Amino acid sequence: MSLRSLIRSDVTHFWQTNLAVVAGVGVAVAVLAGALLVGASVRGSLRALAVERLGAVDMVVTSLNFVPEERADALIAAAPDRLSFGDALPLIAVEGFVTHQSSGRRASAVQVYGVDERFWQFHGVESSDLSLERNGVFVSPGLARELEAAADDALLVRVAMPSAVPISSLHGRKDDLGRTLRLTVQRVLVPEEQGEFSFRPQQGLARSVFVSLTRLQQEIEQEGRVNTFLLSEPSTAMVEGDQAERLAAAEDALREVATLDDIGLEVRDLPDRGVFSLEAAAGLVNDATADAVQSTAARLGLGVEPVMTYLANEIRHGDLVTPYSLVAGLDLELVTTRDPMTDADQEFIPVVLNQWAADDLAAAPGDDLELVYHLWEDEGRLVTRETTLRVIDVVPIEGAAADPALAPDYPGITEATDLVSWDPPFEFDLGLIRPKDEDYWDEYGTTPKVFLSLEAAQRLWASRWGALTSVRLRPEGDVVTEADRFRTELGVTIDPLAVGFVVYPARALALESSSGATDFGLYFIYFSFFLVVSALLLASLFFRLGVEQRLAQIGLLRATGYPPSAIWRLFTIEALVLATVGGLVGVAGAVGYAEFIMWGLRTWWVGAVGTTRLSLHVAPEWLLVGAGGGVAAAVGSITWTLRSLIPVPPRSLLAGVVPEVASPVTRAGISRATSISVACSLVGMMLVGVAAADLMSATAGFFGGGLLLLAAMLAGAWAWLHAASHRTTRDPWSVSQIGFRNATSRPGRSVLCIALIASATFIIVAVDAFHRAGGGDPLDPTSGTGGYTLLADTLLPIAHDLSTPAGRDALFLTDLYDPGEPLAGVNLSRFRVRPGEDASCLNLYQAKDPRILAPTDAFVAEARFSFASSLAETDAEVANPWLLLDRVFDDGAIPAIADATSLAYALHLKVGDDFLLNRDTDRPIRLRIVAALVDSIFQRELLIGETAFQRVFPDYDGYRFFLADAAPEQTGVVSAALEDRLADFGFDVVSASDRLASFHQVENTYLATFQTLGGLGLALGTLGLGAVLLRNVLERRRELALLRAVGYNAGHLSLMVVAENAFLLGAGLVAGTVCALVAIAPAWLERGGGLPILSLSVLLVSVVVVGFVASLAATLVAVRSPLLAALRTE
């Protein structure tokens, strides 16, 4: 016989009670470890999904310009051997808009990949069925399902037509920006065939089409060119460097192989002129490139002659007009010896005319001319300006004045054989063209007719795209040789990664992002918190009940000389054994619980995750952590129940007198508990009040205040129950009062039951009140939709201002704005867009590169939407926090506004924090959060000011996001009209309320999950209540038998049990409900004060029903216990 054998016999002999303890611990461990497994599973699933969709891709090189396919081989050759890439694949990756021709179903934001057989070879997929026909298309499973497309169906795939010329420049095309390919579905790819390919992590269905690379290149006029290269990992034997080293090596390789042509620059040799000229495909040389040219020229000792050439609509001299003439801004000393008279105070611009122009205008030196020209304003308007010129000289068309190369390539103009064939992207009056103009064009082409100073030209025509159309460089030696040297030198000076190339470590970022924006493990621990607490309380309760059954034994051990420490050690070891067994059971249960949760996330709660691709990943380390935590908590809570036994005298233990009776709480103890209750109430109410006054977050106020109020109520209940146990009554008793009095005989147990019910009720009631119903008032400008009823994204940017007649006219919308027509009275707010990742809770992956929007000044001025917090300082900013987008920070940070929900739960930022874009590059962009929107439709993106947007994202031109405030009853008609007329732009309209509701779905799903698990906690709580009632009845068998012996019938006994149950259940429900409602008052008042009375009532009634059912067993035992046997029992 040893202590070990005593413990073993204790554990096995009292197996029934111990089984309940083991079950309680098992549930707690299962829930805790299961929650951790859920987190690991979500992360594992996201990681697996991202890796599956990447295929063989390690890094991705993208370019804003299309570059020759051969760059792929050059990249591999340029990389150092030890860090070589396995393979490099050229392809086209663009965004598209797809229409299922027969049904008209449409899908926007579709990934269009232009590929050939090399794509599948790259990924190691072998299949003879993967040969794309010229007119064929492969479709991803997700897109096929969305469009209900099958093999042989016809799809219209519309993509943007690449153009180096910005659409917001005069010569940028503003219409016909896309190309539509009519294709036949060859097959729907399966994931094993890279049907889900995506190099940006996303958990939703991959929506993509695969078209013939050659066909796509021809359609968008980029034969032999691509905009993307996929780089695979090298073989393991070759890998030496870590990811950062390989990324740096890839960037260095890119720098080595990229040519000036790849970054949209060209050096044209003009040996006849003794110069070579640097020009940009965009038509204008931007300031950064101009600086690089200057510095390179200085290093090489080259003369620099910058040029700014522009197309003027008219040159007028009185009634004489010369139409559509090129005007060149340069160093006037190149064309004249006359004094330019460049006085800044002059109201005229000194110019030199060529002879032809002078003759045509009958102009001579000293005459004033009017120059009329178009300007394209960034807001989307074509304006016409005039300025006065003064002729200072007339020169013959020879030498520097006879240089057609001074003009850049104007799309639609330069290549024209005659003037009437011109096709500029602006209004062109053919009626102005005279035969002599055609003669000039035939003889002199793009030779400028007017020359002015560079400074004057830049004052008139410089834009954010640049202030030069070319830079001429004059070498001392051979032009061709020096031009080659310059090309090489400039290629080193300009970093291609700064002008449109990006090397994207796709695999590394995907793995990093798959840790998730939302820590599901932590969330499910929160959700399961009360379930865990309930299980632990139950385990403790059953252990305590078991110990109380053995009080006499404990007394015997004390009487035979066991010191308290030995008793403590005995039961602690027993608790440890039971908890460990429970932990092992719980580990098995954890897998089941986690699988249940994952199944729930794929089905009921799919709204929270947006994918059905989540599966269980069993991570032993998390099982261990959960089991360890659960077992430790169980041992702690179980042994906590033993502490009250220690001071009980052995005599009382021998008599089986429980501690509460043996050592009754004194009046001082009751007073102390009352004081604690009052203190907790005051502090709790204070927290609620502080949250209501917006001095602390509503969440902190809710949890802190609510829990303190709950603690106050429980302490008060404890004090009241102990005080009640001393009370007597002189009034005639009722049977139900006996039941109530029974609840006061064991205050500890009663408070435990009340605590179980109250805490679960607290969670369920509070969570239900937080449910967001609907998508907000669509017409309220301060609501989450800002008073807008519709929002739209476009595939192709719209440069025209739809609020002007000219803009509407250009887009053929004018008639729709007539009175009675769909768009009459509808305002469209527009936003610039830099595409990126979804920053809302709908995206499970961490958004490293979120979508950026930039509103116009007109939108900002309207001060729509509501803000949760901001850095507003002035009265104007407080009244309209949108104005913070114009704030200037000394450190260069760009002000940004985001939705409060996205900030808190997806980006994990708050107002005042910074978000770093391009953080892995040497050109990071620091965005500073200056304001947070309340529950808005902008949860997917960050918003910055338009000026800042144009500065940091110059390549994203035009407007691609729109908000419309159509009347609710007109939204259908307005949507149809806009989508029809603007179909070429891929205009895709959705309801603003629906968008907001989709965000609410995530939050409501989380709340539903919380409620479900809280409900399970409540179920455990009622189970505990039932167990306590049953135990109480069993302990009072002799009393109940006596009552029956003196004439109480079954109904009386049932009433007693029910009364006791009703007291405990009611106290728990009231405490939990009252505390929840008081604590969430700040939050639900903020939402308008409405409570979901019906659903709350249903919930509470359900709890009451379940609670009473739980007492059924106790009632049956009370009624059916054998009378004589109970009377005779010792």
Add this chain to the structure above:
Amino acid sequence: MVGVNNVLEVKELSKHYPTPRGPLPILTDVSLVLHRGDSASIVGPSGSGKSTLLYILGALDPPTSGVVTLDGDNPFALAERELATFRNTRVGFVFQDHLLLPQCTVLENVLVPTLVTDTDPGATERARGLLEQVGLTERIDHRPAELSGGERQRVALARALIREPLLLLCDEPTGNLDQGSADAVSSLLFGLHKAQQTILVVVTHNELLADRCETRYRLNEQHLDTVRR
């Protein structure tokens, strides 16, 4: 076991219990002296405090006032650990409800008091010997549920004597037994008492058992009177 003076001495012992209505006196100025080998019975009406006095003598309940010494030691002056050792080595207690551990065998129940000592060589031998003396050798591996009331009380008696205590206290040892079993247990009790020369104190309603003790006390209205010596 030879102690210092082998005497149980009680001087002016009083005991009252606190109640919401004020202290409830149970014992007042109780005094007695017993030597090794003495046997004493305590009789009195129900609720007179007999068991209370017994529990105080067994150091299971402290007196409100007065002194109890056994073998020169006042157990209530000892620290908790020493008090436990005192109970373990100096006192054997037989309860009316035997209080056997249902999950342990007969032999294990007898050995329960020996588990808290560092070493007690021969404990198992002594246990077997005691069980043989109480006539339960054949039931050594049985559990209490398999024994009759008398047999359980015999096991309890063996358990009380396993540590060869100086003081043997019995609280209604035959209270739950029929006459035959009671007689058997009584005989065993006194036989073992004589063999081990304990100081035996018995609280009982059983006149025959009370008569077998050399000294008879009566508790009446909180006072202990000597009826026969």
